[in-house]
Amino acid sequence: GNSVTQMEGPVTLSEEAFLTINCTYTATGYPSLFWYVQYPGEGLQLLLKATKADDKGSNKGFEATYRKETTSFHLEKGSVQVSDSAVYFCALNTHVNAGGTSYGKLTFGQGTILTVHP
Amino acid sequence: NAGVTQTPKFRILKIGQSMTLQCTQDMNHNYMYWYRQDPGMGLKLIYYSVGAGITDKGEVPNGYNVSRSTTEDFPLRLELAAPSQTSVYFCASTGHPNTGELFFGEGSRLTVL
Numbered sequence: 001g002n003s004v005t006q007m008e009g010p011v012t013l014s015e016e017a018f019l020t021i022n023c024t025y026t027a028t029g030y031p032s033l034f035w036y037v038q039y040p041g042e043g044l045q046l047l048l049k050a051t052k053a054d055d056k057g058s059n060k061g062f063e064a065t066y067r068k069e070t071t072s073f074h075l076e077k078g079s080v081q082v083s084d085s086a087v088y089f090c091a092l093n094t095h096v097n098a099g100g101t102s103y104g105k106l107t108f109g110q111g112t113i114l115t116v117h118p
Numbered sequence: 119n120a121g122v123t124q125t126p127k128f129r130i131l132k133i134g135q136s137m138t139l140q141c142t143q144d145m146n147h148n149y150m151y152w153y154r155q156d157p158g159m160g161l162k163l164i165y166y167s168v169g170a171g172i173t174d175k176g177e178v179p180n181g182y183n184v185s186r187s188t189t190e191d192f193p194l195r196l197e198l199a200a201p202s203q204t205s206v207y208f209c210a211s212t213g214h215p216n217t218g219e220l221f222f223g224e225g226s227r228l229t230v231l
Contacts, residue, residue, distance in 0.1 A: 004160070032218045043122070043208055043222030044161075089160065093218030103149060103168055104215030108160040 002027045006090050006109035013080055013116050021075040021112045023064075023090035031092040033057075033066050033073040034106070038087040047075075047088070080116045087111045120144045124209050124223035131199040131230045139194040139226050141209030149215045150192040151176075152184065154205040155225070161208065167192055168215075199230045 007022040032051045036044040048057035053068035062077045090109040122143045148169045153161040163176030167186040183195040206227050210220040
């Protein structure tokens with residue numbers, strides 16, 4: 001089945017440090033890949049996505065490149081801020097047909113807690 | 119901008135009690151989902167719905183029930199609460215399931231003692 005593995009946290013950084021959160025996946029077919037972010041007390045929200053191999057998703061200074069050869073989608077940011085403190089989830093999306101209905105199924109990694117100190 | 123609204127935000131239940139988590143969205147999305155989030159485990163899909171009157175099981179449906187009488191509402195029912203159902207529950211919706219972009223509510227933290 002499909003699965004997503006993220007680097008274990010928590011990750012603690014000083015402001016302006018470089019961030020990498022590793023994400024690898026196992027999937028049949030050609031999934032789309034996502035990073036979701038969950039700020040304290042809030043629900044998840046989409047941070048960025050990539051729909052095919054070699055695509056780069058970017059948003060708010062974060063980037064991730066869809067690497068099919070290494071089945072990876074690592075999240076990076078050159079200079080983190082205190083406001084980036086959150087939980088980050090890597091996810092993949094596949095289309096499922098089940099029992100006469102179909103839906104896009106998101107499979108999430110376990111989440112990585114990021115804390116940025118001033 | 120309301121988006122996806124969940125209630126209650128917090129609830130403590132005793133073993134064997136029942137309750138309903140409410141979820142409503144104002145974006146006219148056909149697809150709605152219930153997830154549970156356990157520490158270090160990511161999100162697991164409980165139930166989903168592709169439109170009013172159509173629901174189906176996700177990965178971890180045992181102990182839960184859902185209904186979808188309107189496009190806007192997708193309540194999640196716990197009939198006989200168990201400690202294993204202590205978790206944070208998220209409702210989500212989308213108008214385009216193949217895009218993978220879901221809109222999440224703020225979550226409901228449930229503790230079963």
